[in-house]
Amino acid sequence: xxxxxxxxxxxxxxxxxxxSIEKSYVILLVLTNILSVFIPYINIYMTAQIINELSGARxxxxxxxxxxxxxLSNSCLILLLSGLNHLxxxxxxxxxKNEKLLFSKKSMMMDYEQIExxxxxxxxxxxxxxxxxxxNMYCLCNFLGKWIxxxxxxxxxxxxxxxLFFNNSIQLSWRILIVICMVIVIGVGYIASQKTNxxxxxxFSKFVPFNMRYNFYNDFLKxxxxxKDIRLYNMEHVxxxxxxxxxxxxxxxxxxxKKKIVKYSILNAFTLDFLKVISYIIVTLACLSNAxxxxxxxxxxxxxxxxxxxxxxxxxxxQMLFYNNRYLMRYLQFLDIPSQLRSGTLHLTNLRSxxxxxxxHVYFRYPQSxxxxxxxxxxxxxxxxxxxxxxxxxxxxxxxxxxxxRLYDPTEGKITLNGVDIRSIDYQEYIxxxxxxxxxxxxxxxxxxxxxxxxxxxxxQIVNHLLEKVGLKDFIEHLPNGIETPLYKDFDENGYExxxxxxxxxxxxxxxFKNSVILILDEPTAALDPVSEAQVFTQFHSIAGNKTTIxxxxxxxxxxxxxxxVVIDKGQIxxxxxxxxxxxxxQNKYYQLxxxxxxxxx
Numbered sequence: 001x002x003x004x005x006x007x008x009x010x011x012x013x014x015x016x017x018x019x020s021i022e023k024s025y026v027i028l029l030v031l032t033n034i035l036s037v038f039i040p041y042i043n044i045y046m047t048a049q050i051i052n053e054l055s056g057a058r059x060x061x062x063x064x065x066x067x068x069x070x071x072l073s074n075s076c077l078i079l080l081l082s083g084l085n086h087l088x089x090x091x092x093x094x095x096x097k098n099e100k101l102l103f104s105k106k107s108m109m110m111d112y113e114q115i116e117x118x119x120x121x122x123x124x125x126x127x128x129x130x131x132x133x134x135x136n137m138y139c140l141c142n143f144l145g146k147w148i149x150x151x152x153x154x155x156x157x158x159x160x161x162x163x164l165f166f167n168n169s170i171q172l173s174w175r176i177l178i179v180i181c182m183v184i185v186i187g188v189g190y191i192a193s194q195k196t197n198x199x200x201x202x203x204f205s206k207f208v209p210f211n212m213r214y215n216f217y218n219d220f221l222k223x224x225x226x227x228k229d230i231r232l233y234n235m236e237h238v239x240x241x242x243x244x245x246x247x248x249x250x251x252x253x254x255x256x257x258k259k260k261i262v263k264y265s266i267l268n269a270f271t272l273d274f275l276k277v278i279s280y281i282i283v284t285l286a287c288l289s290n291a292x293x294x295x296x297x298x299x300x301x302x303x304x305x306x307x308x309x310x311x312x313x314x315x316x317x318x319q320m321l322f323y324n325n326r327y328l329m330r331y332l333q334f335l336d337i338p339s340q341l342r343s344g345t346l347h348l349t350n351l352r353s354x355x356x357x358x359x360x361h362v363y364f365r366y367p368q369s370x371x372x373x374x375x376x377x378x379x380x381x382x383x384x385x386x387x388x389x390x391x392x393x394x395x396x397x398x399x400x401x402x403x404x405x406r407l408y409d410p411t412e413g414k415i416t417l418n419g420v421d422i423r424s425i426d427y428q429e430y431i432x433x434x435x436x437x438x439x440x441x442x443x444x445x446x447x448x449x450x451x452x453x454x455x456x457x458x459x460x461q462i463v464n465h466l467l468e469k470v471g472l473k474d475f476i477e478h479l480p481n482g483i484e485t486p487l488y489k490d491f492d493e494n495g496y497e498x499x500x501x502x503x504x505x506x507x508x509x510x511x512x513f514k515n516s517v518i519l520i521l522d523e524p525t526a527a528l529d530p531v532s533e534a535q536v537f538t539q540f541h542s543i544a545g546n547k548t549t550i551x552x553x554x555x556x557x558x559x560x561x562x563x564x565x566v567v568i569d570k571g572q573i574x575x576x577x578x579x580x581x582x583x584x585x586x587q588n589k590y591y592q593l594x595x596x597x598x599x600x601x602x
Contacts, residue, residue: 010325013332014140021098025091026141032084033149039077041156044302046070051295099137103127106334111341112407117367120337127330129211133204135327143324147317153310157303164283164300169291174282181275182308188271189312192264197319203257210246217243268312272305279304341406342427346420355418355517355548357381357404362413364403372411373399375571381548388551388559390593391568397552398439400568401520404550405434435516435547439523441507443498445490448476449483452510466509469543472502512543519544522552556594565590 018026050066053059107115107124114120130136165175217239220226230236279301286292292300362377373396381387389397402408403415406422415422422430443451449463450456463483467473479485479496489495498506511519551562559565559579567575567582567590575582575590582590 007322007325010328010332011140011144011321014137014325014328015144017102017332017335018137018141018144021102021137022091022095025088025095026144028084028088028091029141029145030148032081032088033145034152035077035081035084037149037152037156039074040306041160041303042070042073042077044299045160046073048293048295048299051298052293053295055294095138095141103334106337109339109342110337111339112402113340113367113409114337120334123330123334125212126208127327127334129208129215130204130327130330132211132215133207135204135324137328137331139324140321140328143317143321147314147321150310150313150317153306154314157307157310160303161300161307163292163296164286164304167286167291169289170282170286174286178275178279178282178304181278182304185271185275185308186311186315189268189308190315192268193312193316193319195264196261197316197323199257199260201323203253206253207250210250214243214246272308275308276301276305340409341423344423344425344427344430346425348417348425348429348433355383357518358416359400359403360414360416362403362410362415364399364408364411366408373571374403374410377413377572379566379573379576381550383548384546385564386544386549386551386562388553388562388565389568390553390556390559390565390590392593393554395568396571397568398522399571401436401438401522401550401552405436405520406430432514433517434520435511435514435518436520437504437507437511437522439552441504443487443503443506445486445488445492445495447481447484447486448479448496448506451487451506452483452513454510454513458513462513463509466512467506469512470505470508472505472509475502508543512545517547519547519549520552521550523554556590556597567593 015026046066046069050063050070053063053066110120164170165179221230221239230239280297283292283297283300287294287297357380359377359379362374363372364374364377365372377396377400379400389400391397399408403410406427409423417425417430449458449460452458452463452466460483464473467476467483476483476485480494486492486495487498489497508521511521549562551559553559563578565575565577565579565582566573567588569589575585575588582588583594585591
């Protein structure tokens, strides 16, 4: 009973999500399924009335009226269903778009900590793979519509067979025999449906690893960046053979499964036909004994078969809904992943030069890691200050920035902005104060200007001004479409394949386009050649403007342009001061790092 309650709870929650995705589609689908049920019953009932009239009084006015009612009701329902199906087609497209958008929005709005967790990645991948095997939100909606259709069938067929089972003129033993046959057919249908659904579920589960491999090869072939490797290493035959082998294996699995399913389908069809034969015999005998009219023969037999089919349909559809619940539970689990970073409610006033950010004895370790990356980390960052953060790989430099930008929260300790714990500040307002270029930044397959502005609407004058500051204006002006030139060739064959250094300069321009208070540059010149690096440093004051700036760099030449330098080693601040102050201390880390790189700056 508890399992049934859990399944129903998941289905009800899934229906709520369906309505949030595309309410109109769900309503239209249910309405269409209900209305489509009426057409066969109208024909069954009206045909019975026409036959009764022909075998009885033969009143032409009554016959014509029955025929007109049949034609008009069929025509109206067909026209109505045609219009509804047209609307369903439109809303189905919206359903698919909105469902993908819901999933994508959750991925984008999820805490960064959750995104980096392996279990989150695996859950997301499993949901994507399962959705390709037929278990998804559409399956829930589709079977929900069919389930309601079966319920409607049962209600109508029960009403039209009432005269058969509650007619005392028909022998009780005959009526009991029909009921027994109906129970047998329903039982066989239940077993057949259970076996069929189990076989289908098993087949889909076997498809999952093969679908993952097939999708990998598809993505590999679609990615034009892999074109060089495919050609230079003659990989096309290897990939084609792998995909062909996967298709052969999945075809064999499907064929084997369908052979088994056919046996149960034949058994189910045989028992249903057997019920029809028994029903015809009993109803015909009842007609011969004047217990029922001739027209009721077809009505009772057909409606009895439809009643049983609908019962079997509900059983099968319920089983499919329960199977789909396995997917649905994972889908809802993904949607329910909590967001801790967005709990803040305090609003920020205008921040400029008077800001002060303080790390108060901060400790941090990454999820599922036992080692602390930052240990008792204490630092004060003041407004209009240019701060360089240096240290060896793995010292905790980028982690410090991730905490500052609230991609993560400290394991212990706190970070304050003007004395206020940043966790209590509205998340969207807080991240607006940062303009950031991470070392692993990404540009999009959009026009250059949109990559800088992160918007379809932008001020071209500001874009060109920033491109000039980073030394790309003249170069981009010579491109066919200037700042409207798309990057990469994902969506446009005329897209420009940008180099690493050019991409980094565009990322720098993007960080300045945002009206931020603090500029953070994580290895801003890592992909630049020495000449470009020198140009960026020369224009550094112009690029940064009057913003508070934090430099994270392996190249200590950048430190000369900063007011203060923080040296981090093993998650702790080991030195703090100006370049001239730190270089004089020959026993400490900064001097060692500087001397190790000094030959590159001579």
